Amino acid sequence: MGRAGPRRVKAYSREFKLKAVQLSGQPGVLIRDVAESLCIHPFMLSRWRKQVHVAFGWEVIVNGSIIPFWASVIACVAAATLAFMLWRETHSGS
Numbered sequence: 001m002g003r004a005g006p007r008r009v010k011a012y013s014r015e016f017k018l019k020a021v022q023l024s025g026q027p028g029v030l031i032r033d034v035a036e037s038l039c040i041h042p043f044m045l046s047r048w049r050k051q052v053h054v055a056f057g058w059e060v061i062v063n064g065s066i067i068p069f070w071a072s073v074i075a076c077v078a079a080a081t082l083a084f085m086l087w088r089e090t091h092s093g094s
């Protein structure tokens with residue numbers, strides 16, 4: 001039979017949580033597999049992923065790296081601008 005009194009809950013560091021979120025964002029990686037490898041429940045990892053996204057406005061993108069959403073938008077705009085410039089250069093009548 002279990003012990004009486006409050007349950008003891010393990011506290012994880014911010015760095016551990018962010019690393020777990022980063023690992024779970026790798027292409028082809030399942031949350032379940034990352035959680036199992038870190039000995040945590042998949043629900044906990046899912047909750048951390050939501051907290052990172054909501055609290056900081058961050059997304060797990062670009063090879064699993066956690067970067068600010070606005071940085072990803074800037075990178076997309078820069079890539080589109082470069083692609084357009086290259087297209088214009090190759091299709092100019094000169």
